[in-house]
Amino acid sequence: MINAPFLILFAGAAISWFFPAALRKPVLLIFPVVGLLNLIALDPSQSWTVSLFDVELTLFALDRLSFIFGVLFHIAAIIGLVFAWHVEDRPQHLASLLYPGSALGVVFAGDFLTMFVFWECLALSSVFFITARGTERASRAAIRYLVIQVVSGVLLLTGALFLFHDSGSVAIRALSLDEPAGLFFLLAFGIKAAFPMLHNWLTDAYPEATASGTVFLSAFTTKVAVYALARSFxxxxxxxxxxxxxxxxxxxxxxxxxxxxxxxxxxxxxxxxxxxxxxxxxxxxxxxxxxxxxxxxxxxxxxxxxxxxxxxxxxxxxxxxxxxxxxxxxxxxxxxxxxxxxxxxxxxxxxxxxxxxxxxxxxxxxxxxxxxxxxxxxxxxxxxxxxxxxxxxxxxxxxxxxxxxxxxxxxxxxxxxxxxxxxxxxxxxxxxxxxxxxxxxxxxxxxxxxxxxxxxxxxxxxxxxxxxxxxxxxxxxxxxxxxSEWLYRRAWPSLYGRLCRIAGWGQARFYEAVGSLTNALAPPLRKQAFLLLMPWSVREMLMILMILLAAILFLLFLHRPL
Amino acid sequence: MRARFNSLPPRLKRGLTVFFVLCFAITLADLVVHKHGDHWWNFFGFHSLYGFVACVILVLVAAWMRKPLMRDEDHYD
Incomplete structure (x- = not known):
């Protein structure tokens, strides 16, 4: 279905790539305008379904809830592009269509797997508005932003897999917290909607973006989450x-x-x-x-x-x-x-x-x-x-x-x-x-x-x-x-540092103990060297191998937790 | 407070006086407006009182929050 709203904006991003900066801006602006007219003209009964292995994916479905968000995102993209007319750099230009396009992808998705793909596209495309600021502070905020957004996506995917496992379908529907998938979805949506204690990515990253970047950022991510909550909870x-x-x-x-x-x-x-x-x-x-x-x-x-x-x-x-x-x-x-x-x-x-x-x-x-x-x-x-x-x-x-x-x-x-x-x-x-x-x-x-x-x-x-x-x-x-960012910017790094020091101290003591034990045991063991020449069963060999591997794993863990 | 008010530029003082009169007038509107429902807060001047008290509490609590929460501008850098 060639006129799915997200496709129009994605196509705009791809086509604008080939234009020089001066021409690119009017080209960029054409696509959300065309997209908005297209959306108004779309027939609500239309949908676009594809099969991927055993899963039926609905890339586009339209109802009154998705329609109003679709109109909103087109308007926001148009206003944002006019505001950002002074911007010359290509990454921000591309992001200014890819990001609204991804938001449209989410609101018109008919299943949670499609939603997940666009959910991650939202995170990836929006981060360019922060990195474009060009400061060290902005780059670090962008990384934190990206990590948290991707975690939200992974939670969404986990929820979708649970749902598929339990019901054999990933179609978007009302969810409850009684089913295991519900909690994953609520957390995924909650991160993007900036629930209390999950909110700090917003106040951390948005002020670090460019003058026009924050205008885009403020329009889409959180409203996509509001849409998702309205749809399922x-x-x-x-x-x-x-x-x-x-x-x-x-x-x-x-x-x-x-x-x-x-x-x-x-x-x-x-x-x-x-x-x-x-x-x-x-x-x-x-x-x-x-x-x-x-x-x-x-x-x-x-x-x-x-x-x-x-x-x-x-x-x-x-x-x-x-x-x-x-x-x-x-x-x-x-x-x-x-x-x-x-x-x-x-x-x-x-x-x-x-x-x-x-x-x-x-x-x-x-x-x-x-x-x-x-x-x-x-x-x-x-x-x-x-x-x-x-x-x-x-x-x-x-x-x-x-x-x-x-x-x-x-x-x-x-x-x-x-x-x-x-x-x-x-x-x-x-x-x-x-x-x-x-x-x-x-x-x-x-x-x-x-x-x-x-x-x-x-x-x-x-x-x-x-x-x-x-x-x-x-x-x-x-x-x-x-x-709440203090928890992951100060408290956890400090705790992690202490844990590493304790583990390092333990590791040193352990090596010392192993060293002195080997020294003590070496002479008598040398006399028993014939043990190694004995016929060993596969089972015993595997057992020893397992113990050795587990010990190595444990030592590695001691060396670097996580 | 009166001294600070008197030290303001005359135009601002006039503007604020008009604003205070408007506040007074809009509160008096409670006498003639029939409120919806049967709630305990449907007494004269509730919204005026609530707006004022809520904002004073908000600002005083927020100012107090600075003590435990405020750090240097480059705290995380």
Whole structure:
């Protein structure tokens, strides 16, 4: 089936390889536009199935859930490519089609093996956006990112193999944690969705990518995981609580984080928390809310990432402590950033409001009052760190003295497209509602909702002003805050070093003991040399060989654990 | 706090005063808006109070978290 969405973007990457850099950019942009038109025209009954040995693989299948994600990923690719118009290097150009193509491959996959292949393609293609930064720090972050993403893929493959072993089919379906495969899938999806304690790859790697790379990265990987969770774990109660934790804990980190793109990384985990929570509730309203919020998040988080990317591109700086006062020389970027900030904060008439309120309403309908209160806290918090902190410390606050030029025209165009979508969907949500997985019977603009949300946000802003005027707001400081990455960047290497030293000491003692034993036994044994000339049975020979091999293995293990 | 407020540029002071009046007005809207459901939090000014208190707690706890968690910028390098 030649018009499968992923094939169009992969073909675009292959064809663009042969064009010189100047021509390559328009060529790259043609393919997601064609892909989007193709997707809209596709017949939902179409599918593409191939047989591999005994396994039936579905490379393409279309329904309402995959359709909306497919549209989203095409739009994100188009906006990302316009934003990245200044980029000249070939790896990033290829990645800008291969990465969205892989994401499309996952959402249109009909079985877990196909999903696994595209899952790994996502990891491999996206890493180029980080390595392209060209710094030692970015390269190391890229390796950590890749290892964690590949582990997620391996868990997915293990789950698929379990599933095949148990049921003889790898078709994508709803899963439960009662079957062994379920846990592997949940972990695989959970890593990519940045579940608590599995989240640190996101805040580690995204801020290290190039100015335009982070825009791409923020759009696809985590949303693919949200899609996968919605597909297989809708209604899993545990996800409600995981989502609530995801929505709440990152906002504390976001308040004290200095790197503004890392603040947005934490904010992204917070927003995915709302989606995961919606998926956990599992009702039609909640799933619609989760999917709609994923759609809006890609656009408004992309807009915020783009505005910060523009600042990074112009100033080479991303630390809040070194920025401030840029509104004077970058007024358009400032305005567009504020649109993104209003959208993520869920102000009425901006896109976040029409989707987040669906998840919040679903929580109350299903009687999760305490979770609702936690999510309300997270809603107030997101306005605080993403809605106020990002624009305030970058464009206002103290004057850093920097007077960079306004962002280039292509960046302003990309940001304007995203801002128009934020306002368009915010004012006329039926653009989005009509394409959600289930029919929508929800009125976002009823008066109590609008009033309560406005009260919440206004008084969050009031708290910010009050804290600032009282000198209680923590200043931006050049710093690193310890997070779960400390476990694998500091604690494990240190523990491993100690284990090696203990093993080395044990090994030395062991060799000494063996040496003195051999010295002591050598003279009497020499007299018994005839033992070696005795006829030995195959069984005895094998036994001795096994013992020798096991001893060698043990010695090797002592020498280098793992 | 009053001293800091008075030291702000006049335009900002005017803007903030308008904002405070708006906050007050939107809270008063609770008197006329009929709220959904029968929840214990459906009392006058809940969302205003919750938004303010939640953000103050958020910032104070986050500032306290710096003590155990904050390291040098090049901690991992």
């Amino acid at each position: 809708a209604g899993l109660d545990m996800l409600i609580y995981i989502g609530a934790v995801m929505a709440c804990f990152p906002i504390f980190y976001a308040v004290i984080e200095n790197d503004l793109r890392r603040v947005l990384g934490y904010s992204m985990i917070n927003q995915i928390g709302f989606m995961v929570c919606g998926i956990g509730i599992g009702s039609e309203l909640a799933i619609n809310g989760a999917v709609a919020h994923a759609f809006n998040d890609v656009i408004f988080k992309g807009l915020l990432m783009m505005s910060m990317g523009a600042v990074l591109f112009r100033t080479g700086e991303m630390r809040g402590s070194e920025l401030g006062g840029l509104a004077r020389s970058m007024p358009r970027t400032t305005g567009l950033c504020i649109v993104g900030a209003a959208s993520i904060s869920a102000f009425p008439l901006f896109s976040g409001f029409v989707s987040k309120s669906m998840v919040m309403s679903a929580l109350l309908i299903e009687h999760h009052e305490w979770v609702w209160l936690a999510m309300l806290f997270a809603s107030a918090g997101v306005f605080h760190h993403a809605g106020i902190k990002i624009p305030y410390f970058a464009f206002f606050a103290h004057d850093s003295g920097k007077r960079p030029r306004e962002a280039p025209a292509h960046m302003l165009i990309a940001m304007s497209i995203a801002a128009a979508l934020c306002i368009g969907i915010g004012c006329y949500p039926w653009l989005l509602y009509d394409n959600l997985p289930f029919a929508v019977d929800y009125r976002p603009f009823d008066i109590p909702h609008v009033v309560e949300q406005t009260q919440l946000l206004f008084f969050s802003a009031m708290a910010f002003i009050w804290l600032q005027l009282n000198g209680l707001y923590p200043p931006e400081l050049k710093s690193t805050n310890l997070d």
